[in-house]
Amino acid sequence: MTIKDIARECGVGISTVSRVLNNRPDVSEEVRKKVLAAVEANGYIPNNSARDLVRSRSDAIGVLVRGTGNLFFSDMLKTISAEIDRYGYDMVLRFLRTDDDEVKAGAILEREKKLRGLLFLGGRFNYTPAEMSLIGVPYVCCSYTNSFGTLRESDFSSVSIDDFKTAYEAVSFLISAGHRRIAAFFDACNDHSISELRYDGYCAALEENGISVDPALVVQTGGFEMEDGYNGMKKLIESGAEFTAAFVVSDMMAIAAMKALRDCGKRVPEDCSVIAIDGLKLSEFTSPTLTAMVQPGAEIAQESVRILMDMVENGSEGVHLRPQAYLRTGGSVCRR
Amino acid sequence: MTIKDIARECGVGISTVSRVLNNRPDVSEEVRKKVLAAVEANGYIPNNSARDLVRSRSDAIGVLVRGTGNLFFSDMLKTISAEIDRYGYDMVLRFLRTDDDEVKAGAILEREKKLRGLLFLGGRFNYTPAEMSLIGVPYVCCSYTNSFGTLRESDFSSVSIDDFKTAYEAVSFLISAGHRRIAAFFDACNDHSISELRYDGYCAALEENGISVDPALVVQTGGFEMEDGYNGMKKLIESGAEFTAAFVVSDMMAIAAMKALRDCGKRVPEDCSVIAIDGLKLSEFTSPTLTAMVQPGAEIAQESVRILMDMVENGSEGVHLRPQAYLRTGGSVCRR
DNA sequence: CTGAAAGCGCTAACAC
DNA sequence: GTGTTAGCGCTTTCAG
Numbered sequence: 001m002t003i004k005d006i007a008r009e010c011g012v013g014i015s016t017v018s019r020v021l022n023n024r025p026d027v028s029e030e031v032r033k034k035v036l037a038a039v040e041a042n043g044y045i046p047n048n049s050a051r052d053l054v055r056s057r058s059d060a061i062g063v064l065v066r067g068t069g070n071l072f073f074s075d076m077l078k079t080i081s082a083e084i085d086r087y088g089y090d091m092v093l094r095f096l097r098t099d100d101d102e103v104k105a106g107a108i109l110e111r112e113k114k115l116r117g118l119l120f121l122g123g124r125f126n127y128t129p130a131e132m133s134l135i136g137v138p139y140v141c142c143s144y145t146n147s148f149g150t151l152r153e154s155d156f157s158s159v160s161i162d163d164f165k166t167a168y169e170a171v172s173f174l175i176s177a178g179h180r181r182i183a184a185f186f187d188a189c190n191d192h193s194i195s196e197l198r199y200d201g202y203c204a205a206l207e208e209n210g211i212s213v214d215p216a217l218v219v220q221t222g223g224f225e226m227e228d229g230y231n232g233m234k235k236l237i238e239s240g241a242e243f244t245a246a247f248v249v250s251d252m253m254a255i256a257a258m259k260a261l262r263d264c265g266k267r268v269p270e271d272c273s274v275i276a277i278d279g280l281k282l283s284e285f286t287s288p289t290l291t292a293m294v295q296p297g298a299e300i301a302q303e304s305v306r307i308l309m310d311m312v313e314n315g316s317e318g319v320h321l322r323p324q325a326y327l328r329t330g331g332s333v334c335r336r
Numbered sequence: 337m338t339i340k341d342i343a344r345e346c347g348v349g350i351s352t353v354s355r356v357l358n359n360r361p362d363v364s365e366e367v368r369k370k371v372l373a374a375v376e377a378n379g380y381i382p383n384n385s386a387r388d389l390v391r392s393r394s395d396a397i398g399v400l401v402r403g404t405g406n407l408f409f410s411d412m413l414k415t416i417s418a419e420i421d422r423y424g425y426d427m428v429l430r431f432l433r434t435d436d437d438e439v440k441a442g443a444i445l446e447r448e449k450k451l452r453g454l455l456f457l458g459g460r461f462n463y464t465p466a467e468m469s470l471i472g473v474p475y476v477c478c479s480y481t482n483s484f485g486t487l488r489e490s491d492f493s494s495v496s497i498d499d500f501k502t503a504y505e506a507v508s509f510l511i512s513a514g515h516r517r518i519a520a521f522f523d524a525c526n527d528h529s530i531s532e533l534r535y536d537g538y539c540a541a542l543e544e545n546g547i548s549v550d551p552a553l554v555v556q557t558g559g560f561e562m563e564d565g566y567n568g569m570k571k572l573i574e575s576g577a578e579f580t581a582a583f584v585v586s587d588m589m590a591i592a593a594m595k596a597l598r599d600c601g602k603r604v605p606e607d608c609s610v611i612a613i614d615g616l617k618l619s620e621f622t623s624p625t626l627t628a629m630v631q632p633g634a635e636i637a638q639e640s641v642r643i644l645m646d647m648v649e650n651g652s653e654g655v656h657l658r659p660q661a662y663l664r665t666g667g668s669v670c671r672r
Numbered sequence: 673c674t675g676a677a678a679g680c681g682c683t684a685a686c687a688c
Numbered sequence: 689g690t691g692t693t694a695g696c697g698c699t700t701t702c703a704g
Binding site: 007012013014015016019026027028031050052053054055056 | 689690691692693695696697698
Binding site for chain 2: 045046047048049053071078082092093094095097111112113114226230252255256258259262281282286287
């Protein structure tokens with residue numbers, strides 16, 4: 001069943017059918033009805049490949065996902081998918097392994113599929129103009145920034161919370177609750193990425209309050225998995241370090257860290273308060289409820305797609321949005 | 337940059353380039369090298385649309401995801417994506433809203449994208465041959481079955497735990513631990529779907545042990561969200577019903593139910609034991625650790641893809657796998 | 673082993 | 689308004 005069959009059945013030319021299919025105005029109402037009826041009756045569905053080939057582009061957006069253990073990303077992905085759909089585009093999705101390079105993968109995907117735009121859900125923070133020249137379509141960095149790179153602001157878009165500031169606020173909250181011995185858990189403090197920015201925010205909050213950073217309280221877990229959070233906390237406790245609160249880089253790791261605390265006979269928040277960044281719905285169902293800086297995931301996802309579509313369809317310049325994370329008070333932090 | 341440019345640059349015909357690109361054996365080693373070099377040098381990437389058009393098929397598998405609030409599915413999706421990739425195919429993904437029909441969506445996707453096969457991640461349990469005739473390629477039902485439908489076994493594949501049996505085993509475990517007043521939480525008991533099967537397993541386990549099913553202990557939450565689990569448990573407690581254990585249809589809802597118990601001043605497991613089906617990694621980090629029947633998610637995902645590829649590439653008949661769920665003992669169940 | 677040529681199904685000029 | 693026609697980039701006979 002091709003466009004030709006429909007044309008023959010209706011006794012019209014194929015371009016007329018094409019016009020109807022593409023909602024062109026220059027078709028008589030009568031013919032339009034007839035064609036639509038035939039399409040419906042035959043269950044005809046246009047061949048996407050042929051369409052893309054002749055237009056030498058698709059109506060598809062590539063989505064490259066990094067860091068898939070992350071529940072936060074799973075949620076955003078659904079929103080992103082729905083938004084792309086709403087704009088009438090297809091989503092071409094790729095999950096990246098940790099050792100894949102998202103830029104190379106994006107460049108290949110773009111050409112193979114003749115994509116109109118790329119959305120990176122998580123990625124490196126240090127792109128250079130040279131490497132990004134591989135990419136020939138608009139792209140947006142979703143939930144991360146180019147803090148350690150050299151990209152021109154107008155050449156790309158990004159939507160992300162301010163990692164430094166959000167960490168700063170989280171730790172400031174602990175300090176304002178009377179805590180001074182505050183442990184911290186990151187992937188790695190010098191990863192030129194999210195952990196480094198949040199670590200800097202942690203340090204800034206401490207120093208601004210006259211508390212010096214104690215390296216013995218900073219744990220580099222080497223990963224973002226729950227096990228990493230659990231083992232990190234366990235190790236810290238066993239080290240005999242003294243602390244009354246913990247700032248954890250992500251909710252999932254914080255949940256695991258709370259588990260480690262309890263397994264070691266410590267109460268949350270009485271013996272150790274815990275705060276994290278993400279604010280998953282899940283974290284409202286832990287005991288105690290996790291106090292967290294909430295990333296507005298739906299907003300980040302929606303805005304990312306909106307901005308990307310604006311670049312794709314109107315050739316707009318890059319835009320950089322920093323939606324505000326906000327504090328959600330739970331039961332995992334108490335006054336000291 | 338098209339195949340023509342490469343051909344010209346190498347001074348060969350385009351069909352020769354095509355042969356090299358498709359790993360055909362009938363090309364001289366010398367020419368192959370030259371072509372590959374030119375491809376590399378120019379960063380040439382074949383146009384997928386043109387390829388799919390002429391072959392009138394893609395090398396793509398459609399994945400339709402139902403019930404996206406489910407962390408279990410998020411995990412499986414990653415495995416499915418990786419597996420499809422491993423077989424050298426593309427994945428075309430669609431998230432379905434609850435009111436979308438996965439069969440219709442699948443049929444449209446199949447024709448638009450000229451898919452080779454379809455993988456439904458969750459779906460209705462009551463397909464009929466008539467409606468499935470819309471689908472013209474092999475398909476596999478991943479993590480659900482056709483228990484309430486009339487499909488011929490050979491016409492499709494499915495990979496899923498035995499819902500009835502798994503629920504039966506979970507409840508039997510509670511009974512063997514001395515519990516007799518066992519509450520149960522489902523979406524709806526007569527949904528002709530997963531909840532109904534698990535409800536039947538619950539009833540069977542009770543009755544086999546001479547315990548009659550008390551409708552006052554069966555909660556129909558009306559959904560699979562965490563809120564549903566939380567509210568369901570709260571309602572049950574407020575009803576004044578007496579029970580010493582709870583069987584919950586999914587981990588996420590069980591986590592929420594445990595929260596409700598604690599919020600009502602009840603201890604898990606001392607006042608109420610809890611068991612669920614799913615066995616997420618997350619549930620090993622709750623306090624207490626959730627006792628659960630573990631669905632082997634990675635196995636289900638891998639086998640689903642393997643079976644589908646076998647149908648696609650070798651025209652194999654439908655296969656129905658029932659991987660065994662196993663008990664993971666946590667701290668949420670105690671003897672009575 | 674290699675090249676020429678015929679489409680795959682569709683869109684977009686271009687005529688009528 | 690509508691039909692005719694020329695490709696889009698590639699794979700695949702079919703000759704050589």
